[in-house]
Amino acid sequence: MTLAIIDTSTANIASVRFALERLGVEPVLAGEPRQAEGATRLILPGVGAAGPAMARLDASGWADALRRETRPVLGVCLGMQLLFEHSDESDCAGLGLIPGRVVRLDPGADGPWPHMGWNTLETVREEPLMAGVAEGAHAYFVHGFHVPQGPHTSVRTRYGGPVTAIVRNGHIAGCQFHPERSGAVGAQILRNFVRAKQ
């Protein structure tokens, strides 16, 4: 099994790489699709704003490649948001692999903006990434924009309302939280992705 991290030059690549190394996986960093030719699955990390990240995916050829991708893909944080059709942050188009829009999060009375910290995971439909993870377990979220719960939401959290925590459309999945920084819970979710049969 080889795994490639799509290198969008955003800042959490080292954290994702270290987390995979702790699981005994040595990922390949792939700035361009051909560098991931030998990989059986892909992680799309990302922090920061949607616009610059999409521009880098377009420039590197990854945007087109991901639209044709058949291997399992896991987007993380901004990487998850880029899987959708449109982001109100930077008002830009996303990859369009999952129907839906990224909108600004309104925490209401639940706390400050952005949503930063450990929040609970609630499964809303069966999700293979949650195997071995207890209902109500905490994961680490850091984001100001979000995807409201929709038909492809498999796990949610609550912050001002239901917030998509894990999304899935067939072989394309994403986590809004940071599994690489979510302790034992995050490690289990990454392990599930690494070991998935699909």
Place this chain on the structure above:
Amino acid sequence: MLARRIIPCLDVKDGRVVKGVRFRDHEDVGDITGLAARYAAECADELVFYDIAASPQARTVEPEWVSRVAREIDIPFCVAGGIRSVDDARARLFAGADKISVNSPALENPLLIDALAREFGSQCVVVGIDSREIGGTWRVHRNTGDPDKTVSETRATLDWITEAVERGAGEIVLNCMDQDGVREGYDIAQLAAARALCPVPLIASGGAGAREHFADVFAHAHVDGALAASVFHKGVIAIPDLKAWLMEQGVEIRP
């Protein structure tokens, strides 16, 4: 529900974790990676690595140290110490930090906050503020890692919090200097005043000495997290015991 965070802070000087009292007389309390790994295993909610000698010595916290710690831990990791530019921050983020905390360099050049937020997003940008009451007003201090170089600013702490948030800070860590290292409790009055005008996450720092101090600062100052150093390093409070007790008190905590 979002959990309140318990955050151990490693104050680092010359490659070792140190701790002082009211920012003076630092003593060696342990090994950096050893303590970092211990806190992650004990379910600390975040780790702060603060190179306290960096700003006074006009240095920046070394990316190599950031990587050594980042490899060990599976919890959020915030790095501080003499980060003066977008390039300084990028090198530390790429080395494995999740957030960058700026303190003295932001006071010298407030535009640094805008630049970091634009480049990496507000969620990556923490502004640390060292504050002490002078003549009835809380005022900001800088270069607090070295008592001989500490400077009292003319800025009022509450004004600086507002400005930092407007410039794009995604979190504020308020270090109440009069309470630092003396373990008599957090400065509830100052933190509550900060909370009232701080719309982003606010972290209390300085004064933790007993588990009741954590319960008090969550209940009365409504902070999002509580940072502490000496009580954790010296084993006065064990993080798992603290978290179990806070849950019994009804505080939302990640076990």
